Amino acid sequence: MPAVTRDAKNIPEHVAIIMDGNGRWAKKRGLPRAAGHREGAKSLREVLKASREMGVKYLTVYAFSTENWGRPKEEIDFLMKLLSLTIDREVAELVKNGVRLRFLGRLDRFSDELRKKMKQAMDKTANGAGNTLNIMVNYGGRAEIVDAVNELIAERGKNGADEITEQDIQARLYTRDIPDPDLLIRTASEMRISNFLLWQVAYSEIYVTDVCWPDFRGEQFREAIAAYQQRERRYGKL
Numbered sequence: 184m185p186a187v188t189r190d191a192k193n194i195p196e197h198v199a200i201i202m203d204g205n206g207r208w209a210k211k212r213g214l215p216r217a218a219g220h221r222e223g224a225k226s227l228r229e230v231l232k233a234s235r236e237m238g239v240k241y242l243t244v245y246a247f248s249t250e251n252w253g254r255p256k257e258e259i260d261f262l263m264k265l266l267s268l269t270i271d272r273e274v275a276e277l278v279k280n281g282v283r284l285r286f287l288g289r290l291d292r293f294s295d296e297l298r299k300k301m302k303q304a305m306d307k308t309a310n311g312a313g314n315t316l317n318i319m320v321n322y323g324g325r326a327e328i329v330d331a332v333n334e335l336i337a338e339r340g341k342n343g344a345d346e347i348t349e350q351d352i353q354a355r356l357y358t359r360d361i362p363d364p365d366l367l368i369r370t371a372s373e374m375r376i377s378n379f380l381l382w383q384v385a386y387s388e389i390y391v392t393d394v395c396w397p398d399f400r401g402e403q404f405r406e407a408i409a410a411y412q413q414r415e416r417r418y419g420k421l
């Protein structure tokens with residue numbers, strides 16, 4: 184018997200996740216932070232599987248923020264290595280399962296080698312007709328909005344400044360081709376956005392759990408979806 188009753192009708196189309204608490208998970212166990220990140224990669228695999236099974240079309244996860252460059256070099260190096268290793272390990276399986284994988288963020292900050300690997304992974308999975316996994320790397324919500332505005336300026340030329348609409352910005356976000364998240368999950372207790380999807384979460388339902396990301400697996404994901412299904416979304420109306 185599943186622990187959580189499932190409502191097959193009201194499944195969110197797009198779920199975004201702030202995958203937090205890898206370091207705390209490791210610390211609790213007397214392990215190096217790297218062990219938490221490694222275990223966290225397994226969680227992503229499990230959560231992607233659960234989201235596919237439930238029919239969630241878009242999964243967008245925060246893997247590395249524009250602020251995370253402020254961490255010790257040793258940790259950054261490990262995260263880059265893990266990213267590269269995870270691509271090597273998982274892409275064939277993603278292709279098999281029809282998952283379209285995208286890395287979104289300011290990719291130019293990564294090494295040529297990693298960038299090439301990300302691009303190859305995106306190319307190989309581009310025709311995935313199942314669900315889409317967006318992995319946000321060197322991502323900042325403010326940077327994304329700035330990039331969108333600069334794209335607009337470049338298109339229009341500095342003098343052709345017609346009034347800008349919300350639609351103009353939306354159409355130039357990294358996530359321009361998908362709907363806004365219905366549900367935003369944050370693991371490891373923190374009740375903040377940490378510069379994630381600032382524009383897109385305007386009306387997302389927020390779910391915060393004490394569970395650290397390495398312990399957040401299919402069961403916890405289904406629990407979050409069940410909580411979402413109890414919410415009433417009003418969009419400012421009555």
Ligand code: IPE
Nearest residue numbers: 202203204205206207208246
């Ligand atoms: C999330 O876990 C992973 C990244 C931000 C890369 P943390 O590394 O932030 O773990 P805590 O928050 O220190 O426990």
Ligand code: IPE
Nearest residue numbers: 201202203245246247248377
């Ligand atoms: C947000 O977590 C970034 C990612 C999960 C990649 P952080 O651990 O960096 O956020 P803060 O520092 O707690 O706000």
Ligand code: MG
Nearest residue numbers: 203204205206
């Ligand atoms: Mg953290």
